[in-house]
């Protein structure tokens with residue numbers, strides 16, 4: 001029998017907390033979250049397990065796992081957790097750490113690139129532009145799309161936060 | 169007259185402009201003045217962008233909030249995703265000076281500052297709380313008889329500890345709004361189940377997202393619903409775009425479109441040609 005010793009890694013919990021995912025230590029593993037989780041019902045993602053892994057600081061297991069990206073951020077678990085663990089904030093913090101290590105799906109990168117390019121997460125489409133005009137709306141919505149300077153500012157702002165490294 | 173900065177987001181103006189148009193027309197009829205929030209960008213999306221970089225999410229949201237602050241207006245949005253992002257960002261920024269200071273460090277790079285005063289509302293909330301059911305009923309000129317499945321989505325009511333709108337497990341706000349038009353909101357199983365699209369799941373694992381949608385559609389069909397009425401362009405997109413593959417055919421309309429119909433809007437103004445599942449009134 002092989003026994004693997006797991007040493008808790010409190011440093012990891014602190015990093016997660018710094019990224020907005022505080023209080024994962026409050027989790028007492030009741031499983032209410034997993035029992036409520038619509039994603040867990042359809043995938044191999046287990047949110048209770050993820051909270052435990054986070055407490056233990058199982059960095060590699062967590063950041064390399066695809067399941068980390070199965071959460072739809074529906075908040076059902078957060079509504080029901082008896083210990084008020086900010087579960088979605090923890091998931092988001094862990095995802096930020098995973099992305100910082102270069103774990104990002106191609107389709108997510110595309111969404112990020114769209115935002116970086118035009119300030120929106122979806123592309124501009126000629127048929128919709130036409131429909132907008134038929135509806136009496138401005139062909140180009142009055143967002144960053146309609147103002148080059150505003151768009152340049154948004155890119156500059158995103159660069160300041162390091163987003164350029166993510167979309168590269 | 170109530171006055172709001174209208175935050176468009178991405179999906180409504182760029183995929184379903186009929187939602188934007190209906191909102192403009194309906195708000196005018198209800199005495200809600202909408203001022204375009206010029207130069208705004210993506211909220212940014214709470215699932216994807218926030219999952220990639222919380223700093224980017226916070227700074228970009230703060231920029232949008234600062235634009236509204238400059239106009240001196242609260243924000244109104246017709247999208248749960250935008251509402252989720254902007255409300256949560258405002259909640260953090262307006263209540264935590266250290267978070268605000270962090271965002272302002274970024275905003276300084278583009279010569280902007282956010283003071284932490286912008287309030288964020290969802291259109292359905294404004295209609296329910298500010299306009300009120302009775303005042304809405306008074307504006308209904310073409311009552312409808314549809315049997316509908318209401319779809320709240322997730323980020324309208326949740327997380328309820330900060331949104332504080334109503335019980336997220338057993339809500340009735342949207343049902344009351346829908347019934348003000350003469351429609352009947354049918355009960356069904358798992359009414360608060362997520363559409364499946366959020367959190368980047370639609371983009372990364374489209375089949376998983378569709379599994380959520382399928383359960384919802386099965387329950388909606390079993391309830392006898394003729395329409396799905398949503399309050400979020402992203403849920404709208406998920407329901408509208410996946411039914412063909414899943415073998416369903418229930419037309420999807422946003423609350424603003426339902427109100428538009430019941431307030432006598434010309435059918436052509438509803439932008440229904442952008443819908444994949446044909447909508448017959």
Ligand code: SF4
Nearest residue numbers: 027029030031033081
């Ligand atoms: S519901 Fe809360 S306390 Fe229970 S296992 Fe999940 S996170 Fe832990």
Ligand code: SF4
Nearest residue numbers: 037071072074075077
């Ligand atoms: S927020 Fe994520 S983890 Fe929680 S119930 Fe929803 S899908 Fe599951």
